[in-house]
Amino acid sequence: MTIPNQHIDIPLLHEKGVQLYLKREDTIHPLISGNKYRKLKYNLLEAKAQGQYTLLTFGGAYSNHIAATAYAGHKHGFRTIGVIRGEELETQWQDNPTLRLAHEHGMQFHFVSRSDYRRKNESAFLETLKKQFGNVYLLPEGGTNDLAVKGCMEILTEADANFDYVCGSVGTGGTLAGLINASQPHQTVLGFPALKGDFLTEEIRTFAQNNRWRLVTDYHFGGYAKVDHQLIVFINRFKKETGIPLDPIYTGKMLFGIFDLIKKDFFPSGSQILAIHTGGLQGIPGMNAILKKKKLPLLDI
Structure with missing residues (x-):
């Protein structure tokens, strides 16, 4: 199964001299994505x-x-x-x-x-x-268990060896552990937790086989399933500019974080970044029902 890496072409990336690709794991299946x-x-x-x-x-x-x-x-x-x-x-x-x-x-x-x-x-x-x-x-x-981590190791392929950074969202830590274990010696894996708390570090260490990774804990937006106006605007703008829908629980928060880090020059010029789109789009109608009650803008479907 070959999953495409979609090149993201947005002016900020040119300005900072950074290449960003999104691995479209969301295209595997509408429900088991x-x-x-x-x-x-x-x-x-x-x-x-x-x-x-x-x-x-x-x-x-x-x-x-x-x-x-x-x-x-x-x-x-x-x-x-x-x-x-x-x-x-x-x-x-x-x-x-x-x-x-x-x-x-x-x-x-x-x-x-x-x-x-x-x-x-x-x-x-x-x-x-x-x-x-x-x-x-x-x-x-x-x-998340040992067999889940084994499956997630198959997300990265030989064709992904040219990237300097691999970025993934984090819920229970199994996906990130798979990315860590499959990464190349020159690659850094960055995990963007969707929930508050430092407990994930220990969870990931249970499965991780190297130390070439770190968690970026500034983009959970208050905790699991918490969103705000700023995040919704970002997700809708990203879809308008790229045609790619993002879920607000995981991948949306991760990409918001990646773009904020790019603005802050976290990634050196010339960096090649691969971000993993982990799907989750089935949850958007449910989130929109919550947003409607809170009188916030809705996510574009």
């Missing part, structure tokens, strides 16, 4: 090898991972169960485009309180779920 395809690939193979045909995973109301797992399960003959954060959603999920889509693809929901959701990695909590749902193949929140 970008890093979600990569993370699920080897996990689905392993589940089948174990004779497991029920996938149980975790996510929030607008989770790309929940939507992708539901579709992948539907396509490949797996039963899917989503443990969803927020028990208030049990009577409202039909109003949520992501959950509605997951349900259409056969996912069974199990809504839990936020306090219970925080226990999602505890063995006692997982045992309770296994007793309730039977023999299942567990996929962590965001899909």
